[in-house]
Amino acid sequence: MDAVLQGFDLLLGTPLAFAAIAGVAWGIFGGALPGISPSISMALLLPFTYGMEPTSAIVLLGSTYIGAEYGGSIPAILINTPGTNAAAATVLDGYAMQRQGMGGQALGISLYSGVIGGMIGLLMLVMLTRPLANLALAFTPMSYFALGVLGLSVIASLAGASILKGLAAGVLGLMVATVGTDPMSGVPRFTFGQVELLEGIAPILIMVGLFAVSELLRQAGAPVRTETSRDTARIRFPGRKLRRRLVKPQLIGASIGTVEGVIPGAGGTIASFLSYNEARRWSRSRAEFGRGSPEGIAAPETANNTVASTALVPLLSFGIPGSNSAAILLGGLLIHGLLPGPRLFEENTDTVIGLYTGLFVANLSLLAIGTLVLPICLWLVNRSRALLTAFIYALILSGIYTINASLFDVGIVLTAGAAGYLMRLFDMPLLPAVLGVVLGFLVESNYRRSLVLSAGDHAIFLEDPIAVGLLIVAVLFIAGSLGTRLWLAFGRNRPTAAGGRSSA
């Protein structure tokens, strides 16, 4: 109770609320620009925090993170371009809804779910930091390997019509992930003497290419429909019936987001894909997924906003940043002479309470700022196709160029776009490729790290209880999806209700 009062005092007595609102507004803007990741949005603000009072500085950075994780979903829904890595899963159903003229509703669902996710994540952060910190500590290289495999197992259910094509796309993604410096020996691999490839190919380049550029190419080849936009420039929040339907995917998203956020290095992208997959598995209207399901937006968007809060657990309790964004936050703390770690909670109680209060305000203001900003975005994407295409190209390419001021990166995006266009022609699903790119490095480096630890003995994976648990779940996932496929293909002449709709 004292802490709540103290938080209230801080709120009224310091520019805390201002920092929270400014952070969210800037974060949404940065997150919505493809290429400007949450961590870059935060890094851009870092110099401005030097002169600020420490708590406001930290709140400003933390709120930017929250805003950016949400902002990524705006271009994902409206123009098929994930603004951040973690918004990649939102593309699937969000853009499908937008194409059906329900973009306003999709944006409303993602904002509503983002705020819920953020609040649940904050609650977890405040109540459960200590137990959750132990969870982070329990993850060995073996567990990380198993976690990556679990992520890849999602391919089995998201592969679309042909499992073979899905696997091929997944392997393609894994191949891209091998480019760069070898994680164990430090030898450059598949870099062909290009300095730009030494640090590997950033997943965001591949995502933007595969999703956005290939979509623009496809549209360029389609005849111009006289697009009567049924959607007015208004966002629509879910009504009571829909809200009830979204509870389940949101709970799934929040639980997965809590766990993944706490584990350093796992982060929002895996969380959103896993929760998308789980929401689909447990949904009553599974066939709607991929065709504009509200649940398919709610689950990943709840998950990645939960992560934005719970990712602070390892940072605050060990001083170990679990993601690039958390690393920037660590920089912000250090600049102000605050050393995150086990003693922060005892020695800088003010700062911690201030941070919690600030994040609460940030989540609330997300709702307000989102409601203000979204109509403008909706208006923008309802212009004529020629204008829109030019605008999107300019947005994507300038965003990507900004990351490293590198034309090479722009080339990678365009190449990935061409590859994505070909994959669409051959009916190859794009998602497995994205999963491969995102998870390849995690799986490979931790597999090899484990084997270095055990001198090449694979039994080490069986000695780690978390790894065994996750691997079993992965095997069950794969067996389950394959079983369903076989059953649908051979077991019945008439497909089930769900299968019937998907084959229609």
Add this chain to the structure above:
Amino acid sequence: MLERLKFPFSVAANIGGRCAAAGSLALLAAAALAQDAPEPAPYPHDVVTLITHSSPGGGSDVFLRELARQLEPLMGVNFVIEHVRGGGGARAMARVANAPADGSVFYAATPSFVLTSLLSSPATTFRDLDPVVNVFFDQEVVYTRSDGPFETFEQAIEAARSGRGRWGAASPGSLERQALERLKTATGAQAAIVSHEGGGDLILNVLNGTLDIGVGEAQELRSQLDADRLRLLAVFSESRLPGLPSVPTVKESGYDVVVTKFRGLSGPPGLPREVTAAWERAIRAVLEDPDYRSIYSREMLSPAFMPRAEFEPFIAAFASETAAFLRATGVID
């Protein structure tokens, strides 16, 4: 968020412009507040750009910002800090090597610019830059978890000799890994040397008992040391550190392994003599400053001033030692 994590900070960002603008504003303010310093000989430039491949908030960024704040009144120069990310420093090296050699552009030199040059042979290497002056040594320490089985460095080495040790380093081509490989050879221990994606991963794996010992920079362990969750076993320096008098050196234990992480400045080739002389004077003076001394000793940095005449052969020796190590471990031909 699955970009590869390299501790402490790894953002693929080139945000030099903005940071620089805000940074120099802050620096102006600092200069205004600073007390009257002895009248310096005028430096040939009003604005000097310091380039780093580190991201904002990263090790070299913090080093440059604090150094610039201290040097500003002394040299009468406005410093701009620019981040040129990518290629493990290769792009930053290229940027500096092609800058005018008039004392307006410098590069924060750490072992990683030598390592990148050797590992990936980019078009521009450390050989295309002129060493100017060294400022600090960063200390590499051996640590273990406080509730673990090892009380002393000898116990950890002994365990690895009789059984099989699990040792961790931050990244594959790092100075830390080099230190462990040399320690392994010197002690004849059997140890798996596991590299990570950064110091954070490594600390977690030492804390959770996956690894027996880890090697890292003292300052990134500070919060764990304060909370008594990690214990320092040894330091890879020539002699014991003033800040850590109870921690023995590896050398004391009878293994001749000394590893030095330098932090200095390099510039474009062919810098005029008066420019390097001005830097030598300034760095020597700033390291004596009591304010700065209290800041850098808190970060566990040891002052290690080296003028150009010493820094040049030092880097050359470091490079040949590193190349020999990389060849011996089969990383390069």
